[in-house]
Amino acid sequence: MRLTLASLLFAVPALAQALSSPDGQLQVDVSINDQQQLVYTVQRAGQPVLLASRLGLVLEQGDFANGLKLVTTSPVKAHREQYTLAAGKKSRVDTLANEQSFLLANAQGRQFVLQLRAANDGLALRYTVDGPDRKTFKDELTSFAFPADARAWLQPMSVAKTGWKRTNPSYEEHYQADIAVGTKAPSHAGWVFPALFRAGANWVALTEAGMDGRFHASRLASDSTGGTYRIGLPEASEVNTGGHLLADVNGPLTTPWRVLAIGPLKTVMESTLGTDLAAPAIAFDKTKLQPGHASWSWAILKDDATVFDVQKRFIDYAADMGWNYTLVDADWDRKIGDAKMKELADYAKTKNVGLLAWYNSSGAWNDTEYSPKNALLTKAARAKEFARVRAIGIQGLKVDFFGGDGASSIAYYVDILKETAAAGLLLNFHGATLPRGWSRTYPQLMTVEAVKGFEFATFEQKDQDKVSGHAAMLPFTRNLFDPMDFTPVVFHEIPNIKRATRNGFELAQSVLFLSGIQHYAETPEGMATVPAYVKTFMRELPRAWDEVRFLGGEPGRWVAIARRAGTQWFVAGFNADDTPRELTLDLAWLGQREGQLITDGAGPREFAEGKVAAPAATLTLAPKGGFVARFR
Known part of the structure; x- marks a missing residue:
């Protein structure tokens, strides 16, 4: 208006x-x-x-x-x-x-x-x-x-x-x-x-x-x-x-x-x-507007994994999990190249998996060296790159390392948003500003980082030790209105880091955190360590949500939220404290339905499966633990 x-x-x-x-x-x-x-x-x-x-x-x-x-x-x-x-x-x-x-x-x-x-x-x-x-x-x-x-x-x-x-x-x-x-x-x-x-x-x-x-x-x-x-x-x-x-x-x-x-x-x-309060949506090809889930090697394996063989394995992983994307991260142009990326995209298509590719937004405003770099700075350059990735078969871009919040920087974001929409490409901003409602105006904007995400908890132990309280802040703040690419969920181990959260806490993030494309951090090897019922849950998670109910919480300490997809309700919660927490959840809107419950087992890397019944449920959450419940 x-x-x-x-x-x-x-x-x-x-x-x-x-x-x-x-x-x-x-x-x-x-x-x-x-x-x-x-x-x-x-x-x-x-x-x-x-x-x-x-x-x-x-x-x-x-x-x-x-x-x-x-x-x-x-x-x-x-x-x-x-x-x-x-x-x-x-x-x-x-x-x-x-x-x-x-x-x-x-x-x-x-x-x-x-x-x-x-x-x-x-x-x-x-x-x-x-x-x-x-x-x-x-x-x-x-x-x-x-x-x-x-x-x-x-x-x-x-x-x-x-x-x-x-x-x-x-x-x-x-x-x-x-x-x-x-x-x-x-x-x-x-x-x-x-x-x-x-x-x-x-x-x-x-x-x-x-x-x-x-x-x-x-x-x-x-x-x-x-x-x-x-x-x-x-x-x-x-x-x-x-x-x-x-x-x-x-x-x-x-x-x-x-x-x-x-x-x-x-x-x-x-x-x-x-x-x-955001502007109404611009036009975007609805056949290409597919939210969902993605495999992503960089979260755990970092730079050395951006090679053809590893990315092909992560495409197989996405296909096995029923996820619809694989993200290939920085330096793919140098380590894989256009011809082999097209081979990957063609292979992914046979598995019903779409390929996403990383780009460096920056020119001279920071000192990053990852590539493709300097490729999006002008309208003509962007048109050339978008034609390039479409020819390869890439369905969306992750664009990183923006320059800040000045008017020229915001104009740059909006130019990319408008032009990727015209090109039919999905979009993910990293190293970025808060999107401030852009996901309504530009429906292809699937997610944005703008958060101290999971990657920081893999760099230093001090951030890993704070991750539970930090994660328990995000549904109340960063993820309140806008999609957030935290890149959650690890069930196994993190190289050189002692993981502080239990598996139930990690699983709960798959429901609690909102992202148009949820890029899961866990590797194929880590996913192989969990029970079959956890893998089934991760395979069958909805790709988008229809309704939300806040069940309780305290910022930075705990939260419980219910989300509906179609006729199914998914309830999740986690406890960031160092002591157990007992929750009594009002589930009256579910009538007398009984649901599947997955929560923490005896050890921090274990799960337990059970049942939970409406109209009320009492649960005890382990320290830095969590739960999910599914009502079909």
């Missing part, structure tokens, strides 16, 4: 306005304070969620945050929408929200619009500055002021151009769990989205959506003194070579939506606001 000032039907202006959600539980109050600044507050069920918080933005061409007056207010109107997701917690989403727009003028008489949308599961806001002239972004005043006793679960943003080969930021840090609001970020880089908070009985998940390639990506600023968090900006180096950092457009400027999922934890966990 493109908002233009002339299209709004405005009512009589007022100093303060309130917008409520359709169920009346959520209320947003907007007003202009004595300093002529635009502020808002948020309540849910009469309880404060956000205290008085600033609104507005500043462009090089004008200040739209100070000296403001309300000109007119539009009537409240219902926003209804239905859409589908190839990779998400629901396959079909029905949205309902109340929407209102406020026309404001700054001290120079220049006008802009604040657009608000309030749904039963939260709210969103964005700004539009209309007119044909140039708009150069300078700053944004949008803030989120939490009560003093609120708590936060936040991931630090890494400092740009640090880390391996100067590849940061890639959203690959551990979360800080249950910290006081106002805690300063470890560095000037701030905190990433999604950011999770608890204010009294209500939880709040902050993110953004509606990134069309013309705006930079944001985060929360590092200084949150007094519990007030402000929108933060990318660092100067987070650009493609020679590219611009902040939004700079000719014509109307519309910001991304600032999204706040709000309510009890169940409401937030089942919310789809992160995709509700």
Whole structure:
């Protein structure tokens, strides 16, 4: 939707306005304070969620945050929408929200619009500055002021151009769990989205959506003194070579939506606001839109396994498991070559397996050497590469090592998204930013890393030791709205690492983690060590989900979630603590059904099979253990 000032039907202006959600539980109050600044507050069920918080933005061409007056207010109107997701917690989403727009003028008489949308599961806001002239972004005043006793679960943003080969930021840090609001970020880089908070009985998940390639990506600023968090900006180096950092457009400027999922934890966990506020899907060949599962050698075997014979073995492995893809990772062009890759693709096709291939996005913005590199930097180069991989028979790309969150970097992502859609190629971003609802707009975007994934737990023991608590954060944060390529599930051993999780914990990730293509880390040899009923479960896991139910959890400690595919329900949970945890799960919606239960056996590498019955189930989870249950 493109908002233009002339299209709004405005009512009589007022100093303060309130917008409520359709169920009346959520209320947003907007007003202009004595300093002529635009502020808002948020309540849910009469309880404060956000205290008085600033609104507005500043462009090089004008200040739209100070000296403001309300000109007119539009009537409240219902926003209804239905859409589908190839990779998400629901396959079909029905949205309902109340929407209102406020026309404001700054001290120079220049006008802009604040657009608000309030749904039963939260709210969103964005700004539009209309007119044909140039708009150069300078700053944004949008803030989120939490009560003093609120708590936060936040991931630090890494400092740009640090880390391996100067590849940061890639959203690959551990979360800080249950910290006081106002805690300063470890560095000037701030905190990433999604950011999770608890204010009294209500939880709040902050993110953004509606990134069309013309705006930079944001985060929360590092200084949150007094519990007030402000929108933060990318660092100067987070650009493609020679590219611009902040939004700079000719014509109307519309910001991304600032999204706040709000309510009890169940409401937030089942919310789809992160995709509700994204733009509708562009065209993509539905015959090629196939979510699913993939074998992948690099997770355990690393660089030396990117050779023809190993990749052929992993194609056989995928076929045996009923998985529909095999991913061939970095340096395939040098170690295998086009001719042998085509041979692999042709062989995979006979096994009903599709081939995916890795690409390096980068030019000069980091020091990575993996190839194919420098092949996607221009539209002409991309067209050539996409034709090349289609000729080989490759069905999708994994593109790695992006440059950050500046506007030129975001434009690069969107160019790749649009052009792979036109080329009929599936897509996976790694070393990447948070996708912010892109999987709705670009249905071929199967998954995105943007997480400290499994690979880190194979590099150093310290990350392996933290992996259970980290994994227990992700359903509440990184994987809340967007597909996540964590590359889960290992049942056997990891070279030079002592695995900290039990097998039940690993198996639960196959249901708990959402990814349009789930790239499993386990090797054929490791999979051969598990009981037949575990292999059958992994073979028969649905390739996409239709519905979600949050059953309980505490970020960073434990979680239990149910997912439906067709008429089947899959329930999974894990316990990140060092002590056993007893769970009583409400399964009333399943009636009197009985399901298959797979959980941990006596040892950390053992399984146990049993039965579990609705309408309620009591389970004891081992330390760093988990379970899955299947109700047919």
